Amino acid sequence: MPKAKYDFIYKDLKSRIENGEYEFQELLPSENHLVLTYGCSRNTVRRAVAALVTDGYVQTMQGKGVRNIFEPAQQTSFTLGGIESFKESALRNRQTPRTKVLCFTELTADEKISKKTGFPPGSQLYYLQRLHYLDDKALILNHNYFLKDIVPSLTPEIAENSIYEYLENTLRISIVTSKRVMTVEKMTQIDEKYLELGDYNCLAVVSSQTYNSDGIMFEYTQSRHRPDYFRFQDNATRRPASH
Amino acid sequence: MPKAKYDFIYKDLKSRIENGEYEFQELLPSENHLVLTYGCSRNTVRRAVAALVTDGYVQTMQGKGVRNIFEPAQQTSFTLGGIESFKESALRNRQTPRTKVLCFTELTADEKISKKTGFPPGSQLYYLQRLHYLDDKALILNHNYFLKDIVPSLTPEIAENSIYEYLENTLRISIVTSKRVMTVEKMTQIDEKYLELGDYNCLAVVSSQTYNSDGIMFEYTQSRHRPDYFRFQDNATRRPASH
């Protein structure tokens, strides 16, 4: 249930586009028209449309209109922009997620871990290894580091369900920003043991640092993906700002 | 030289942050303060700040302020969000780019090519294979498909320099939107021949469809990256909209 008006308009337009209410390449109603149908100001409409642009759903053209460039094919993607937990993206794609906790320990960040994760040396951390299954196939091996100060009393039981649910619903931590880096790395013995890599000798690795609303980095995660099931989608726009 | 006021403020703040004018985790001047220093409305300031948020430079916190979360480390990244040509990102990282054209032909899209690229069957296309070097190391093998209707009189000479320069400066085509998909694929014989892959048997593949300002997809490109030099960076924010 969206509180904000622009968010309601955004969701409404988005679902209309997804449901094929506008043809591919068709123009949406003009901003002035949308102002009348939603009974709001033009700024609010523009904000909703801007969100659709960053989603890669539409394209705005000065003097012409707003064109629908959404193609249903992109729905099949596994990972989209934005921050999403494994469970969320699995359910979005109507698949059955399962998580197995391989390792659950506490540790103190030494120099090596600090350099790898970005936590200051001496930080008290939870360290987890988790294996994520989708429809009974082991697809992702996760290495999680959580700052104990921010995420207290984490348990293997919580880790087996969704840690993000625990963070948001129980601890009321609001996740705000996440920096992600995607690379390709050679497989390790652990990868080989748990993921069925077949002929592949390397995998897709997504490393991310997550910040809470106080600007504190409380999570470092390295997700190691089976390459044949990895797909990362992105919509880029060429801003005049980038020149 | 930016025309728009918000773009000037955006660039100004961005360079100040990059130059370390604000400490990591320090709060920027409040919006009202920025309104005074730049002599503009609050909306304009907010727009500039919003752009910094999507760049992952700052974090806004209601009731508190705007916090600098920029770390110089992220400058070393090769690929950032946004649309950037090989030459641009090379120069941004102060490296010497070089491009070798391996193949330059014209062809008509058959069923197979259509399915792969998204061009309708029967489209008249240029097909190029290009090898990109950075500091004399072969890093990227590109397969480019351009729609001849939109990109006429392409030559190997142009392809050896920057095609994007030709598109923007000569043909005056403004690139607007690009859909990208990142995957990991097994190497082919061509990859093996031109890229020094060492022990790796697969590589990072970025496929992208690029649209011009008329909403026409005029380019399909598959970039095959040497995995040890591939790095894709991204800043995600958890929008309330995504629930």
Added chain:
DNA sequence: GCCGATTTGTCCGTATGTATC
């Protein structure tokens, strides 16, 4: 716990510029 000051978030109405047709 309350109140007020500060700061960001949302929304409105209006005016003007620029591109398209």
Added chain:
DNA sequence: CGATACATACGGACAAATCGG
């Protein structure tokens, strides 16, 4: 040239969150 459509910018109002007294 005029009508339409998006882009930029301004100023004002109120809400919501934070922080200090």
